[in-house]
Amino acid sequence: MEQPEIQLSDAAAKRVGTIAAKQGKPAILRLSVEGGGCSGFQYKFGLAEDIDDDDTKAENDGVTLVVDAVSLDLVRGCVVDYVESLGGAAFRVENPNAAAGCGCGSSFAV
Structure with missing residues (x-):
């Protein structure tokens, strides 16, 4: 079976x-990648009003994760998870393309 291009964990979908x-918004989470951050690129999350024609999407329990075509090259094969710990709660990207990351978990290098 072919690996999905992007995935949304159960915990992330619930959150x-x-x-x-x-x-009062649609349950659409947009993941994008921007230049900057500690390691060269950083993840950006936000609720989206709609899905663009060139978006790649993954669904889990009625919730949709969308990634634009440009960002997809940097996060292909990733899983978006939601993790709660003593340090706080946050969405986390498990990105197989990242060669290096940083302590904050929101920045990476390829």
């Missing part, structure tokens, strides 16, 4: 669904 319901 996005909760946030979207509170804000």
Whole structure:
């Protein structure tokens, strides 16, 4: 079976669904990659109003994760998870393309 291009974990889907319901928005999480951060690139998350034609999407329990075509090259094969720990709670990207990361978990290099 071919590996999906992007995946949304159960925990992340549940959290996005909760946030979207509170804000009265569609349960669509957009992941994009921008230049900058400690290691060269950084992840950016936000709720999206709609899905663009060139977006790649993954669905889990009625929640959709979308990634634009440019960002997809840097996160192909990733899993977006939601992790709660003593240090706080955050969305985390498990990115097989990242050659290096940083302590904050939101920045990476390829």
